[in-house]
Amino acid sequence: xxxxxxxxxxxxxxxxxxxxxxxxxxxxxxxxxxxxxxxxxxxxxxxxxxxxxxxxxxxxxxxxxxxxxxxxxxxxxxxxxxxxxxxxxxxxxxxxxxxxxxxxxxxxxxxxxxxxxxxxxxxxxxxxxxxxxxxxxxxxxxxxxxxxxxxxxxxxxxxxxxxxxxxxxxxxxxxxxxxxxxxxxxxxxxxxxxxxxxxxxxxxxxxxxxxxxxxxxxxxxxxxxxxxxxxxxxxxxxxxxxxxxxxxxxxxxxxxxxxxxxxxxxxxxxxxxxxxxxxxxxxxxxxxxxxxxxxxxxxxxxxxxxxxxxxxxxxxxxxxxxxxxxxxxxxx
Amino acid sequence: xxxxxxxxxxxxxxxxxxxxxxxxxxxxxxxxxxxxxxxxxxxxxxxxxxxxxxxxxxxxxxxxxxxxxxxxxxxxxxxxxxxxxxxxxxxxxxxxxxxxxxxxxxxxxxxxxxxxxxxxxxxxxxxxxxxxxxxxxxxxxxxxxxxxxxxxxxxxxxxxxxxxxxxxxxxxxxxxxxxxxxxxxxxxxxxxxxxxxxxxxxxxxxxxxxxxxxxxxxxxxxxxxxxxxxxxxxxxxxxxxxxxxxxxxxxxxxxxxxxxxxxxxxxxxxxxxxxxxxxxxxxxxxxxxxxxxxxxxxxxxxxxxxxxxxxxxxxxxxxxxxxxxxxxxxxxxxxxxxxxxxxxxxxxxxxxxxxxxxx
Numbered sequence: 006x007x008x009x010x011x012x013x014x015x016x017x018x019x020x021x022x023x024x025x026x027x028x029x030x031x032x033x034x035x036x037x038x039x040x041x042x043x044x045x046x047x048x049x050x051x052x053x054x055x056x057x058x059x060x061x062x063x064x065x066x067x068x069x070x071x072x073x074x075x076x077x078x079x080x081x082x083x084x085x086x087x088x089x090x091x092x093x094x095x096x097x098x099x100x101x102x103x104x105x106x107x108x109x110x111x112x113x114x115x116x117x118x119x120x121x122x123x124x125x126x127x128x129x130x131x132x133x134x135x136x137x138x139x140x141x142x143x144x145x146x147x148x149x150x151x152x153x154x155x156x157x158x159x160x161x162x163x164x165x166x167x168x169x170x171x172x173x174x175x176x177x178x179x180x181x182x183x184x185x186x187x188x189x190x191x192x193x194x195x196x197x198x199x200x201x202x203x204x205x206x207x208x209x210x211x212x213x214x215x216x217x218x219x220x221x222x223x224x225x226x227x228x229x230x231x232x233x234x235x236x237x238x239x240x241x242x243x244x245x246x247x248x249x250x251x252x253x254x255x256x257x258x259x260x261x262x263x264x265x266x267x268x269x270x271x272x273x274x275x276x277x278x279x280x281x282x283x284x285x286x287x288x289x290x291x292x293x294x295x296x297x298x299x300x301x302x303x304x305x306x307x308x309x310x311x312x313x314x315x316x317x318x319x320x321x322x323x324x325x326x327x328x329x330x331x332x333x334x335x336x337x
Numbered sequence: 338x339x340x341x342x343x344x345x346x347x348x349x350x351x352x353x354x355x356x357x358x359x360x361x362x363x364x365x366x367x368x369x370x371x372x373x374x375x376x377x378x379x380x381x382x383x384x385x386x387x388x389x390x391x392x393x394x395x396x397x398x399x400x401x402x403x404x405x406x407x408x409x410x411x412x413x414x415x416x417x418x419x420x421x422x423x424x425x426x427x428x429x430x431x432x433x434x435x436x437x438x439x440x441x442x443x444x445x446x447x448x449x450x451x452x453x454x455x456x457x458x459x460x461x462x463x464x465x466x467x468x469x470x471x472x473x474x475x476x477x478x479x480x481x482x483x484x485x486x487x488x489x490x491x492x493x494x495x496x497x498x499x500x501x502x503x504x505x506x507x508x509x510x511x512x513x514x515x516x517x518x519x520x521x522x523x524x525x526x527x528x529x530x531x532x533x534x535x536x537x538x539x540x541x542x543x544x545x546x547x548x549x550x551x552x553x554x555x556x557x558x559x560x561x562x563x564x565x566x567x568x569x570x571x572x573x574x575x576x577x578x579x580x581x582x583x584x585x586x587x588x589x590x591x592x593x594x595x596x597x598x599x600x601x602x603x604x605x606x607x608x609x610x611x612x613x614x615x616x617x618x619x620x621x622x623x624x625x626x627x628x629x630x631x632x633x634x635x636x637x638x639x640x641x642x643x644x645x646x647x648x649x650x651x652x653x654x655x656x657x658x659x660x661x662x663x664x665x666x667x668x669x670x671x672x673x674x675x676x677x678x679x680x681x682x683x684x685x686x687x688x689x690x691x692x693x694x695x696x
Contacts, residue, residue, distance in 0.1 A: 229422035232389050237436030237483070238410035247435070251426040 063317075069310035075303040082307075089311035110312060112285045113293035120289055121268045124204045128264050129257070132212045136219035137249075150220070154213035164210045165277035169193075172202055172278075196286035199279050203287045207274055211267060215260050222256030223249070258331050262324065269320060290316050339400045339413070339490035339523055340365045341386065346395035348381055348547075355381050356547035358395070363525065363540070368517045371527045372534040373544035374570070379527045380495055382544070386525065387416045387493050399490060410439075415484035416493040419500065421476045423468040429455075429479050430464040433486050447486075454482040457516075474505045481516070494526040498533065510536060531571055535559070543567050565690035568619050574647070576684070577625065577658045579618045583685075586610045591685070593618050597654040598632055604680035606696035616693070619684035622647070622661035627668075631677030634658060636668050650674070 035043050065079065070089055072082035097104035102111035139150050156164060171177045172192040179189035192198045226249065234244045250257075272291040275281065281288030281296075288296075290312070298309025341363040348356040356378045363369050371379040384390040386397060388409030397405045404412045423432050430451060437447045455461045458478040468476055477497060484492055494513070498506045514537050517524050528534055534541050535555045543550040543558065543566070551563045555571075562568035568576050581595030587602075591610055594600045595618075603618075625634075634650035646666035650658050660676055668674050685693040 227420065227422065229418050229420050230424060233416070233418060233422040233424070233483075234435075235389065235409050236387065236414075236416050237487075238439040239435070240439075243439060248424060 066310045066314060069306050070314050071307075073307050075305065077306070085307065089307040090315075092308060093311055093315070107308070109285055109288065109293055109296075113288045113290050116286070116288055117269065117290045120200075120204065120271070120287075121265060124207055124268045124271075125261070125264045127204060128208045128212055128215060128268075129260060131208060132215035132260070133219055133257075135212065135216045136223055139216070139220055140223045150217075153216050156210045157213040159210070161210065161273035162277050164206065165274045168202070168206045168209075169278055193279055194283055196283055199283055199287050203275050203279060206278060207268070207271055210274060211264075215264060218260055219253070219256060222253050226252045255331075258327070262327050265323065265327075266320060269316065341491060341523060341525070342396075342398040343382075343386075344396040344398070346382070346385060346397065347393045348378075348385055348390065349393050354547065356385075359547070359549055361542065361549065361552070363523060366521050366523055368514070368524045368526065368537060368539045369542060370534040370538035370540070371525065371542045371544060372529065372531055372570070373550075375529055376546075377544040378547035379529075379544050381547075383416075383493050383495055383525060383527045386491070387414055388412050389416075413490040414493055415487045415489035415491075416495065417477075417480045417484050417497045419496040421468070421480040421500075423476060423479055423483075425468050428465050428467055429460060429471070429482075432468070432479055433464075433482050436483065436487050450486045450488070454485040457485065457519075458482050473501050474509065477501065477509060481513070485520070490523065492520075492522055492524040494524065496528055497526075498528075499530075506533075513537065531573060535571070541571070543570060545570075561692070561695075562619075562684065563692055565617060565619070565686045568684055568686070568692070572621055574622050574659050574661070576619045576621050579620075579652070579656055579658075581616065581618060583610050583612055583614050583616055586612060593685070595654075595656075598652060598656075601632060601677060603678065603683050603685075605683070607685060607693045608696050609693060610685070615688045617686040617690070619686060620658075620678045620682070622659045623663075624678045624682035625658065625660045625676040626679055627660070627662060627674050628677050629675060631675040633673050634660065634676050636670055636672045636674065639666060639669055641665060648674070650676075 031046075034046060038046070068079055069082070071084060071086055072079070073085040073088060074082055076082050093107055093110050095106040096102075096111065099105075099111070102108040102115065105111050135153055139146060139153070143149070159167075169176070173179075174189070174191050174194075176192075178192065182189050190198065192202055230248060230252075231244060234248050239247065270291055271289055272295065275287055275289065276292055276295075279287045281292050294309045294313045294316070297305050297312065341361075343359050343361040346356060346359045347354070359382065371382060373379050381390060385392050388404070388407065392405050395405070396403050399413060424435060427435065433451045433454060434447045437450060451464075452461070455464055458481060460475065460478050460482060463471060463475060463479070468479065471479065477500075480497070497513075498509050501509060510533060513526075517537075526533075526537060538555055540552060541555055541558055542552050545566055551558055551567045553561075558567060558571045562571060562576075565578070569578070579593075579595055579598075581593055581598070583591060584594035584600050585592035589604065589606050591603045591605070591607060592600050593603055593616070601618075632652055634648075634652055636648050636650050638649040640647040640649070643665070645664065646662045646668075648660040648662060648666060648668055650660055652658055658676070660674075662668075681695070687693060
């Protein structure tokens with residue numbers, strides 16, 4: 006008997022015993038409720054979890070965004086209508102955050118609008134290049150695949166603390182730089198370098214995940230298609246643009262959506278690494294929401310809820326557009 | 338149109354010598370089939386000619402030009418892959434024109450070549466479809482079409498029919514043969530199916546373990562196999578072998594003896610027959626004729642094909658033999674029939690497996 010059939014037999018025995026108890030019970034339930042209501046019996050456990058932990062918070066969030074005061078319980082909170090939204094949008098000039106009553110919101114929004122495209126582009130390009138390298142017959146391929154995936158398994162706080170240790174004024178990087186006789190740079194103190202390292206660290210931490218997905222996509226492209234392209238006088242670049250990219254399109258689309266959502270949600274790494282600084286140079290939307298709602302005194306739940314709802318709506322619109330595009334891609 | 342010369346071609350993967358050294362000359366316009374069991378190096382040899390693998394040593398010449406180190410695309414060869422290897426995201430038209438666009442051929446010329454190939458292969462109505470919308474046979478045509486549009490000096494086919502069902506395989510076999518007649522290009526065709534080799538080739542190259550066992554026209558190989566391997570590989574069902582020794586050499590006849598079998602007089606002379614030498618007798622199933630003398634064979638299974646019959650028999654000493662009788666055999670299970678080969682329709686192989694030449 007093979008290991009597989011042994012396992013199946015063992016699993017069968019394990020199932021058989023409870024089935025003897027469960028089956029009469031389920032039949033009884035079906036007689037009681039009628040067969041048409043039975044699907045609900047199976048759906049209720051999952052549905053409860055979804056309602057409690059996803060749907061309900063959304064509605065609570067909506068209520069918080071239209072209510073005021075620093076009170077926690079909804080019944081203590083007076084309804085203020087669109088006042089929170091009005092506060093967020095209270096600007097003389099939308100292009101100049103300092104003219105807004107909540108300038109940090111607009112700065113965080115601006116940062117996010119720069120951070121997400123830059124980070125996602127860098128992430129996909131680097132992950133794709135890495136995947137292409139790892140897809141070749143190189144020595145120690147398994148080792149490198151492991152190495153690139155390793156950061157994904159680390160806690161975001163560990164990632165941030167590690168890089169802080171490297172990047173801080175007396176950190177490892179500056180140690181290397183000064184031992185090479187160059188002038189150390191205070192990487193996390195200047196807005197531009199802090200922004201660069203924010204992108205770098207988040208890409209470093211997550212690219213392994215996307216590399217694995219892209220690698221799987223690359224491996225699904227048959228080798229002989231490339232051989233045919235080689236016989237067809239295709240240069241490596243043309244094989245990449247005309248064969249690899251089109252055949253990788255469905256996988257790239259998935260990677261793109263996941264990367265964008267993930268990028269918009271960026272919080273923990275940067276909160277620990279830069280704290281959103283210097284000033285507000287690396288503060289993104291989620292950190293703003295956190296600070297307004299939980300870190301600042303008094304806690305402004307209403308404003309935080311309004312801001313997070315706006316972010317949610319933006320992501321929803323983005324995903325809808327993506328789904329349209331991906332459906333369009335399936336047709337052809 | 339081109340001739341191809343392989344000069345002492347060697348190929349090793351690491352420590353494994355897949356092809357220890359092959360010399361071969363293929364003439365202009367020939368249809369050559371590489372045949373052999375799996376792992377004999379036939380596909381590797383084809384890939385070396387294509388330029389998909391680098392030779393470890395030796396030279397490949399197309400006409401007078403050495404191409405051993407020329408990139409695949411510049412050798413003037415085109416390949417049809419076993420898996421078709423069509424570009425799945427491109428239409429048939431794009432599949433056919435991709436290679437021509439890559440060499441920056443003028444648009445009107447591309448379009449002319451694509452329509453010509455499509456007309457030749459009768460796939461004109463499929464030009465706007467994707468490969469996944471095509472049947473196996475249609476994909477095969479597109480793969481061949483892709484090779485045709487490049488107008489190569491030499492066509493290479495790597496087991497192109499192995500993914501098709503039996504009926505379609507017979508059809509495509511005929512079509513490829515016709516295509517060869519029409520185009521007149523040199524074609525090299527790899528297969529493990531000796532029927533494909535027999536029916537399509539001008540010249541068959543039988544390979545085993547990276548070594549050429551014999552080169553020749555199909556019937557030459559069938560009638561005059563150089564050794565036991567070729568004798569056993571070419572021909573289906575395979576040749577019957579009986580081990581024994583030469584008992585007597587007479588005028589125009591040899592007497593073959595084996596333990597437990599009555600001596601058999603084989604009519605026809607051979608060179609270098611020594612009395613007492615250990616030899617293997619080879620007789621094709623259709624050459625074992627049912628006579629009143631000869632070896633007694635007990636029928637274990639009689640397969641009636643209608644037009645002919647196959648008798649699975651056992652000679653004394655439990656030696657299995659297969660006998661192909663034209664027409665519908667009257668022999669049934671358990672019957673004992675007597676069989677012997679007619680004059681000259683037998684082969685003797687020495688202890689090294691080499692054929693003894695007929696005089």
